[in-house]
Amino acid sequence: MTPMVDVRAAHKMFGDLHVLKGVDLTVAAGEVCVVLGPSGSGKSTLLRCLNELEVLTGGSVRIDGELLGYRKDSSGALHRLHPKAIARQRARIGMVFQRFHLFPHMTALENVVEAQVQVLRRPKAEARSKATELLERVGLSDRMGHYPAQLSGGQQQRVAIARALAMDPEIMLFDEPTSALDPELVGEVLAVMKDLAAGGMTMVVVTHEIGFAREVADHVVFMDEGVVVEEGPASQVIDAPAHERTREFLAHVL
Ligand SMILES: Nc1ncnc2c1ncn2[C@@H]1O[C@H](COP(=O)(O)OP(=O)(O)OP(=O)(O)O)[C@@H](O)[C@H]1O
Numbered sequence: 663m664t665p666m667v668d669v670r671a672a673h674k675m676f677g678d679l680h681v682l683k684g685v686d687l688t689v690a691a692g693e694v695c696v697v698l699g700p701s702g703s704g705k706s707t708l709l710r711c712l713n714e715l716e717v718l719t720g721g722s723v724r725i726d727g728e729l730l731g732y733r734k735d736s737s738g739a740l741h742r743l744h745p746k747a748i749a750r751q752r753a754r755i756g757m758v759f760q761r762f763h764l765f766p767h768m769t770a771l772e773n774v775v776e777a778q779v780q781v782l783r784r785p786k787a788e789a790r791s792k793a794t795e796l797l798e799r800v801g802l803s804d805r806m807g808h809y810p811a812q813l814s815g816g817q818q819q820r821v822a823i824a825r826a827l828a829m830d831p832e833i834m835l836f837d838e839p840t841s842a843l844d845p846e847l848v849g850e851v852l853a854v855m856k857d858l859a860a861g862g863m864t865m866v867v868v869t870h871e872i873g874f875a876r877e878v879a880d881h882v883v884f885m886d887e888g889v890v891v892e893e894g895p896a897s898q899v900i901d902a903p904a905h906e907r908t909r910e911f912l913a914h915v916l
Pocket residue numbers: 676679681699700701702703704705706707708
């Protein structure tokens with residue numbers, strides 16, 4: 663079986679700063695992979711390389727077998743893809759950030775409609791019906807006409823998730839989706855993510871929510887200083903970590 667996400671020997675430099683130092687990561691279709699690690703370990707950088715917000719300095723990312731960002735010619739040489747082709751690849755990968763980045767002058771519904779029309783060229787009526795369905799799915803059927811400023815952080819994040827889902831992504835990436843939220847709003851966002859996982863979505867989730875990782879993750883990865891220190895099921899990485907660095911980190915967040 664071709665993995666949905668296949669990262670090989672990923673390196674990322676920002677100038678002299680070596681942030682990813684040979685990361686390998688495989689996520690099967692339908693799997694939920696939770697990435698843990700201290701601040702600055704490279705978690706966001708890894709996610710950003712998965713949806714081509716950043717370009718790797720070395721190594722490769724394949725999504726469902728397709729090389730991201732490059733095509734190989736008959737001699738095996740790599741050529742950077744045209745920006746349009748990269749945009750097509752990026753559309754297959756949904757991303758949800760810590761900050762929701764909704765358009766403030768658009769209602770919840772309009773926020774979920776926008777990219778469907780602009781990027782996918784979907785007819786407006788179809789985009790609206792899809793947006794309505796997704797906002798219902800994330801529990802916001804009574805908030806569709808509200809502007810972001812009229813919504814709680816948890817509601818805004820659920821709109822952001824609906825907006826990403828509206829593009830029919832094959833994979834969803836989440837970068838600390840609940841860490842900007844008041845504690846009482848975290849649960850409603852995690853519930854939507856659990857529902858998505860139960861529906862078979864392939865997900866890579868950077869989070870400090872250890873309970874979520876235990877309950878939902880098929881696969882937990884612990885990163886530190888740009889490398890994967892250990893990985894495996896939650897029962898292993900969280901409950902019986904093999905490495906001192908993992909134990910130290912868990913002692914902080916638990
Ligand atoms: N665009 C950039 N230019 C220069 N350095 C960067 C850039 N993005 C990230 N870095 C650096 O790369 C390192 C890893 O950052 P990254 O955001 O991936 O860490 P992280 O594990 O997501 O941390 P956190 O838990 O704080 O979000 C940090 O030292 C950061 O300052």
